[in-house]
Amino acid sequence: MSQLVTLKIDGMTCASCVARVEKSLLKVEGVDAASVNLATEKAQVRVGDLENVDTYIPHLIKAIEKAGFEASRLECLKKTQKPSFFDLHGPYAVLLSILLSLPLVLPMVLMPFGWHVMLPASVQFLLATPVQFILGSRFYIAGFHGLRSGSGNMDLLVAVGTTAAYGLSIYEWYLSGWGNPHQIYFESSAVVISLVMLGKWLEMRAKKETTAAISALQALWPNEAKVLAQQSLENLDYRNYQNLAIDQVIPGDWVLVLPGERIPVDGVILLGSSEVDESMLTGETQLIAKEPAALVTGGSLNGSGRLVIQAQGVGEESTLAKMIRMVEDAQAEKAPIQRLVDQVSSWFVPTVIVIAILNFLVTYFFFETFETSLIRSVAILVIACPCALGLATPVAIMAGTGVAAKSGILIKDAQALELAHRLTTIAFDKTGTLTIGHPQLMTYKNVSLDSLDDLILLSLAMGLQVGSEHPLAKAIIDYGEQQSVTPQVFRDVAIQSGKGIQGICEDGPYSEQSLSLLSHHAWLEIIKLSNPILAQQYQQEAEIELSKGHSVSWLVLNQQTALGMFAFGDQLKPGVKEVIARLKAMQIQTVMISGDNRIVAEMIAKQVGIDRVFSQVLPADKAQLIKQLKSEHVEAYVAMVGDGVNDAP
Incomplete structure (x- = not known):
């Protein structure tokens, strides 16, 4: 049975580097395929x-090392390393190269204005030499490795072309008796190296931006897990654990997760209850109540409860690792133009060198002097150096993605740019894409029987939520602050996992009494036991807001009497309806794929005019749905528009 090995490679800068590594790997006996x-x-x-x-x-x-690159086995979910302060591939090297080249170019810039100045040859030599042999040494090294592996690359062409220009300048300087000859070309070699370095740096920066989704996903993963020594629920000692590296956890281990920590592994809850923020997986901001026997996903954020989890999916088998692989696989797919560049670049370099040699031989033996023939051949090499394959393509991609980013559009890969004009279907995420992505207090209703003032009702709800990080708590506090309401003071505030929050009011009309802010489901479960008829009335009261896709909470006195109903929802982003209308006018089908429940998803879709709705969908299923939409028509081109890393696959 075949096995897949993943290696980390350093030193690649362009498409020809990729081809060279793949070619070297395929030569190794026993390798079936390499990507x-x-x-x-x-x-x-x-x-x-x-x-x-x-x-x-x-x-x-x-x-790989024989091909001129550094390689190592990839550690499981290894974090991205920070670059060193100064390296020959970084922005400081590019800046230094440009600063050294500018004085060499300045005379040509001033010439159209009637200023004829010329730097002494010795000064030009001092400026160009460090650019050629220190900052430009990377091209000599990469070119040599390319030759050794039997393939010409753009680095080789840059090294040959600039060395020819530099050498010709030294030759002309020597013929003039080390004076100040008119025809020297130090500026050509320095400027070409600076331009190509700039192009490669722009390409490297674009490459780093494409890995932002992967970095964001990897950042969700804790470095360590608290693995319990005891595997018995009877008299479990929570203090008896050891911190293990995440790649040392194995399926079956019992892992302790404290309040506020990220869950390190996929697993099932054995003990404890809490609310879990799974927005990294679903994109939805609402916390999910988790009880024993519930499944949890590594990378999600634990709420207020303490959990004991039995590990199931760890390392490469976890949900988060699979999401990372999905993003990497999507980025590994080459755009059609990139595949063409790979084919052309393999022939381009040797072709240019052969043309330059033929030009020298023909012009020298039949038409011109040795010096003129050499100058023309050098010109061919120099002109070919910063060619469209090596410089213009990354600059064009950077320009396109930069303009899109200013409009809030992050483009995943080059293929998306090429195929955008053929789109037949656009699928949208809901939360954060069509909507703002933060729950807001849409309305609240006073249902108390003792004529409680509305602002006091709001101040009680605010007081219970002070200090809470729950999204609904922030919604209440933000709304109250807009109304200039001061929260009531509470003590002994405690979170009731999966139900709500409870505390003792210290002042106001309910001083020293217990108040709770409960979810609609939790409140109905309590009131049904004592007064089923009243529970039915509360259900009817909340039905209007629930039908709008809002979530409902109740402010309750002493776990017996409801004082107020609070409805929370998410608002549409400005201009969403107009965008959907314009897409429909362009005969583009619109689809919404959301992790939210069916009622909320269909309500939002109806408001904006979305054609089709898929609700309660996880990221892995989103990718499958996109494939399904693509398969519905032979010439279907589908785009996915999302706002977070959970949409990256």
């Missing part, structure tokens, strides 16, 4: 049936 991802700097290698794949990895690494 290199420039964006994530990873290589996935499928090898044959081996007893011990670990002994085979050094052969793969050696093949």
Whole structure:
């Protein structure tokens, strides 16, 4: 049975680097297939049936190093490393190269204005030499490795072209007796290196932006997990645990998760209850109540309760790891134009060099002097250096994605740019894309029997929620602050997991009495036991808001009497209806794919005019739905519009 090995590769800068690594890997005996991802700097290698794949990895690494790159086995979910302060591929090297090249270009810039100045040859030599051989050393190294692996690359062309211009300048300077000859070309070699360095840096920056989704997903993962030594629910000692690295946790381990911590593994709750923020998975801001036997996902945020979880999915088998792989696989797919560039670049470099040599031979033996023939051949090499394949493509992509980013559009890959004009269907996430993404207090209703003032009702609800990080708590407090309402003071405030919050009021009309802010479901469960008829009335009272897709909470006195009803909802973003209308006018089908419940999803879709709705959908299912939409028509092109990392796949 074949096995898949993932390696981390450093030093790749362009499409020809990818082709060179893939070519080197495929030469290794036992390799069935190899795919290199420039964006994530990873290589996935499928090898044959081996007893011990670990002994085979050094052969793969050696093949990559022979091609001129550094390689290592990828650690499980390894965090992104920060770059060093100064390196020959970074912005400071590019800036220094430009600053050294500017004085060489300045005479040509001033010439149209009638200012004829010329730097002494010695000064030009001092400015160009560090650019050529220090800042530009990367091109010599990469070009040499390319030659050694039997493939010409853009780095080789840059090295040959700029060295020819630099060498010709030294030759002309020597012929003039080390004076100040008119025809020297130090500025050509320095400027070409600076331009190509700038292009490669822009490409590298664009590449880092494409990995932002992966970095955001990886940031959700804790470095360690609290693994309990005891695996018995009787007299469980919560203090007896050890902090293990996340890749040392195995299925079956009991993991302790304290309030406010991120859950480190996929698993099932054995003990405890809490509310869990799964927005990284579903995109929805509402906290999900979790009880024993409920499933939890690694990377989600635990709320107020303490949980004991039995690990099920760990490492590469976890939901978060699968999401990361889905993003990487999507980024690894090459755009049609990129595949064409790969094919052309493999022939472009040797073709240019052959043309330059032929030009020199023909012009020298049949038409011109040695010096003129050399100058023309050098011109061919220099002109070909910052070609469209190496510079214009990344600059164009950067310009396009930059303009889109200013409008709030983050483009995942180059293929999306190429195929956008063919779109037949656009699928939208709901929360944060069509809506603002933050619950708001839409309305509240006073249902007390003792003529309680509306603002006092609001101040009581605010007082209970002071200090809470729950999204609904923030909604109440924000609304109250807009109304200039001062919250009442409470003590002994405690969160009732999956139900709401409770505390003792210290002042006002309900001083020293217990007040609770409960979910609609929790309040109905309580009141049904004592007064089923009243419970039915409360249900009818809330039905209007529930039918609008709002969530309902109740302010309750002493767990017996309802004082007020609070309805929360999410508002549409400005201009959403107009955008959907314009898409329909362009004959583009609109679809909404949401992790929210059916009632809320259909209500939002009806408001904005969405054609089709899919609700209660997880990220892995979103990707499958996109494939389903693409398969409905032969010429269907589908786009997915989302606002968060949960939409990245």
